[in-house]
Amino acid sequence: MEQDYYEILGVGREAPDAEIKKAYKRLAVQYHPDRNQGSKEAEERFKDLAEAYAVLSDSRKRELYDQFGKDGLRGAGFSPGFQNVEDIFSNFGSLFDDLFGFGFGGDTRGRRGPRRGPDLRYDLEIPFHEAVLGAEREIELAHAVRCANCGGSGAAPGTSKKACATCHGRGQVVQRQGFFTLSTTCPTCYGVGAVIETPCDECGGSGKVEKLRTVSLAIPAGVDDGTRMRLNNEGEPGDHGAPPGDLYVFLHVQPDKRFIRDGVDLHIEAEIDFVQAVLGTEVEVPLIDGSKTVQVKRGIQPGDTVVLRGEGVPHVRGHGQGNLIVHVVVLIPKKTTVEQEELLRQYAETTGADVSKKKKGIFGRRK
Numbered sequence: 001m002e003q004d005y006y007e008i009l010g011v012g013r014e015a016p017d018a019e020i021k022k023a024y025k026r027l028a029v030q031y032h033p034d035r036n037q038g039s040k041e042a043e044e045r046f047k048d049l050a051e052a053y054a055v056l057s058d059s060r061k062r063e064l065y066d067q068f069g070k071d072g073l074r075g076a077g078f079s080p081g082f083q084n085v086e087d088i089f090s091n092f093g094s095l096f097d098d099l100f101g102f103g104f105g106g107d108t109r110g111r112r113g114p115r116r117g118p119d120l121r122y123d124l125e126i127p128f129h130e131a132v133l134g135a136e137r138e139i140e141l142a143h144a145v146r147c148a149n150c151g152g153s154g155a156a157p158g159t160s161k162k163a164c165a166t167c168h169g170r171g172q173v174v175q176r177q178g179f180f181t182l183s184t185t186c187p188t189c190y191g192v193g194a195v196i197e198t199p200c201d202e203c204g205g206s207g208k209v210e211k212l213r214t215v216s217l218a219i220p221a222g223v224d225d226g227t228r229m230r231l232n233n234e235g236e237p238g239d240h241g242a243p244p245g246d247l248y249v250f251l252h253v254q255p256d257k258r259f260i261r262d263g264v265d266l267h268i269e270a271e272i273d274f275v276q277a278v279l280g281t282e283v284e285v286p287l288i289d290g291s292k293t294v295q296v297k298r299g300i301q302p303g304d305t306v307v308l309r310g311e312g313v314p315h316v317r318g319h320g321q322g323n324l325i326v327h328v329v330v331l332i333p334k335k336t337t338v339e340q341e342e343l344l345r346q347y348a349e350t351t352g353a354d355v356s357k358k359k360k361g362i363f364g365r366r367k
Contacts, residue, residue: 005052117236117245128256134221144208150200154207161194222316264322
């Protein structure tokens with residue numbers, strides 16, 4: 001059974017952002033890998049804490065989680081959890097700098113070897129019907145990819161990287177100042193722990209080359225404008241063979257001329273003649289993927305609605321669907337023929353309605 005994020009951080013469900021951040025900082029210090037070297041249990045706990053904080057510190061993710069749990073996050077394109085500790089340091093680097101400073105997590109990513117690649121952002125505009133029904137898209141990215149010639153190592157084929165002589169492969173150098181020990185990034189290898197003596201001819205030792213690449217994207221049904229989708233390991237490759245970053249796709253939904261969306265419900269207007277409003281009728285109403293005949297009861301009033309259940313937007317988590325709400329607009333003719341006017345006056349006589357023309361307004365003149 002998945003543990004609740006609030007329980008992981010030891011806070012209540014109504015906890016403010018400041019309390020959540022304070023709780024995470026306190027527990028992150030307690031279970032930080034540098035304080036629990038070799039402890040698999042502490043490492044897993046450290047990753048659980050980061051996962052909980054990543055969700056609860058983001059207002060949009062927190063709202064989805066409070067309503068639908070982890071399924072809601074996955075359905076909206078968010079991927080809870082971190083693959084490894086390096087992923088955590090990459091996402092919360094500035095926070096760990098504030099927590100630990102130099103010598104204790106200040107540059108943890110550097111001490112642990114090559115850094116994972118940077119994340120990428122891609123803004124994708126999609127039509128309204130694709131947001132409702134879902135779609136399969138392919139997006140083309142121009143970005144750096146791992147060099148095929150050297151496998152991303154940066155070293156020429158047939159050669160290899162050598163351990164840095166300055167830091168002896170640790171990526172950090174230790175300086176002692178009195179009672180204090182200061183650990184900083186190695187100035188020779190810049191935290192990698194190794195140096196390349198013979199760089200690759202294709203990438204110049206960076207381990208990356210610029211290319212175009214096509215990425216397949218499955219857009220789930222029910223996404224909304226502003227939805228962010230995360231594609232793991234589809235970002236820039238890391239330095240010297242390190243894991244790649246992630247790709248974040250931000251969806252921008254084009255408005256539709258017919259439908260107005262309100263959560264999972266859709267609204268649309270249907271125009272009918274006033275005679276149809278009196279006698280009742282049938283109207284053809286468009287759907288996202290077709291149309292449907294709607295029965296309009298006799299005597300319907302302007303502004304009344306007809307609800308078509310289950311014809312709205314699917315819940316992004318995959319359970320149920322919203323409604324299509326048809327707003328009835330009764331059209332009153334601005335002009336009538338002599339024959340039509342006579343028929344209307346005859347009808348007025350049967351109802352007792354006074355349709356005679358008077359010079360005074362309906363409220364009379366003020367004395």
